[in-house]
Amino acid sequence: MFQKILIANRGEVALRILRACREMGIKTVAVHSEADSQAMNVRLADESVCIGPAPSSQSYLNMAAILSAADICGADAIHPGVGFLSENAAFAEMVEEHGMTFIGPTPEHIRLMGDKVTAKTTALALGIPVVPGSEGGLDIANAAKIAEEVGYPVLLKAASGGGGKGMKVARTPADLEEAIQLARAEAKACFGNDQLYMEKYLTHPRHIEMQILADTHGNVIHLGERDCSLQRRHQKVWEEAPSPAIDSKTREELGKIVCDAIKKLGYRGVGTIEFLYEDGKFYFMEMNTRLQVEHPITEMITGIDLVREQIRVAAGLPLTISQKDVVFKGHAIECRINAEDSETFIPSPGKIQDYLTPGGYGVRIDSAIYQGYQIPPYYDSLIAKLIVHADTREECIQRVRRALHEYVITGVNTLLPLHRDLSVAEDVVKGNYDIHWLEKWLAAKAKKDAA
Numbered sequence: 001m002f003q004k005i006l007i008a009n010r011g012e013v014a015l016r017i018l019r020a021c022r023e024m025g026i027k028t029v030a031v032h033s034e035a036d037s038q039a040m041n042v043r044l045a046d047e048s049v050c051i052g053p054a055p056s057s058q059s060y061l062n063m064a065a066i067l068s069a070a071d072i073c074g075a076d077a078i079h080p081g082v083g084f085l086s087e088n089a090a091f092a093e094m095v096e097e098h099g100m101t102f103i104g105p106t107p108e109h110i111r112l113m114g115d116k117v118t119a120k121t122t123a124l125a126l127g128i129p130v131v132p133g134s135e136g137g138l139d140i141a142n143a144a145k146i147a148e149e150v151g152y153p154v155l156l157k158a159a160s161g162g163g164g165k166g167m168k169v170a171r172t173p174a175d176l177e178e179a180i181q182l183a184r185a186e187a188k189a190c191f192g193n194d195q196l197y198m199e200k201y202l203t204h205p206r207h208i209e210m211q212i213l214a215d216t217h218g219n220v221i222h223l224g225e226r227d228c229s230l231q232r233r234h235q236k237v238w239e240e241a242p243s244p245a246i247d248s249k250t251r252e253e254l255g256k257i258v259c260d261a262i263k264k265l266g267y268r269g270v271g272t273i274e275f276l277y278e279d280g281k282f283y284f285m286e287m288n289t290r291l292q293v294e295h296p297i298t299e300m301i302t303g304i305d306l307v308r309e310q311i312r313v314a315a316g317l318p319l320t321i322s323q324k325d326v327v328f329k330g331h332a333i334e335c336r337i338n339a340e341d342s343e344t345f346i347p348s349p350g351k352i353q354d355y356l357t358p359g360g361y362g363v364r365i366d367s368a369i370y371q372g373y374q375i376p377p378y379y380d381s382l383i384a385k386l387i388v389h390a391d392t393r394e395e396c397i398q399r400v401r402r403a404l405h406e407y408v409i410t411g412v413n414t415l416l417p418l419h420r421d422l423s424v425a426e427d428v429v430k431g432n433y434d435i436h437w438l439e440k441w442l443a444a445k446a447k448k449d450a451a
């Protein structure tokens, strides 16, 4: 097992990984920017190294600085967390070249799934159903013809997309030209690559993703699905496991397809296969070759510590469980608490004045903030995740309401009021929502408030 792991990330996820390491008896190195010297993960780590100024490009994305820190501290592995360098194949390669272990899949698998066009082609070849669309990258000259074949509405997507950027819908042939131009411009600006692909635009799908776990001994298991349909601007806001729309037979069928594919691929580590689910059919969207922000809800219903398994697999150990040991118990919901205004979604960095977390049975908070903590303006606005577990979905929602009632964060704006509203919204309570529901609900609410 590793002696010392460098955690190349910040915020709640850095703390999440640190906690797993400490429980496993592994020493930790925190790396941080100048803006994060007071962060909780930095305070709790065995060692810490400042790797550069506040902007991520000069710190959390600064591969040379991170590798030097690992070298100086004598770390034998690097955990990239989520975001930043977690899906950067070149970084994974550099870590290995420096004689350390990258806690993640091979650089080849990261690269394969990082390009959404090759990912889709690969998924199809592995027997995973995909959204109908352009086969491979979109040939712009033939776009109109391809769109006719796919059938309107169509969605233009960036081949190197992420975070919902570079996506535009064309509802009719008359919209196509403009949608292509806009998607290309956004893709170029965000990813430096304007290659697009086209998909049929599904009008009322749910976002359902399968968690998998694979070791280097040929064992692959799935830990069921998460429903992440409640989204704003393609960003997840509220997630649940299991999905209110999936029964155990469907789960087992999809789980088998996914596990067979991952086995054929020879993949190692944790991974998530994202699908759109509409009218009883699944369509592959992408595979994330890393830990996901919403992984705790899977941990709550399976009792499996995903980060611990991930670290063990990276060290060459076999999984501690087999598929038959995976028992799904109860229901879990995660509310993403961002430091943002609950109505305008404008980020709200600043100093946390009062901080009082809920507790009690079935409540888990993954967060690195504390009273007096200064939220820097440079990074993602996620500051806390409220994760709640109960025997049934109904009890889980009651518990979410109870926990949100106790949660106090002052000094900055947060999404707590939004989550309180969602936890009593009729459609949410009934589990009756698709990926467009939240945006429509927010628009209706804004209209009502204005009147």
Ligand code: ADP
Binding pocket: 131, 155, 161, 162, 163, 164, 165, 199, 200, 201, 202, 203, 205, 207, 231, 234, 274, 276, 285, 286, 435
């Ligand atoms: P990104 O990597 O940028 O997050 P994804 O491919 O994961 O992009 O898509 C993000 C979100 O966009 C999905 O969760 C879903 O809400 C929506 N989306 C993606 N593809 C389609 C599609 N073909 N039809 C309808 N909505 C889609």
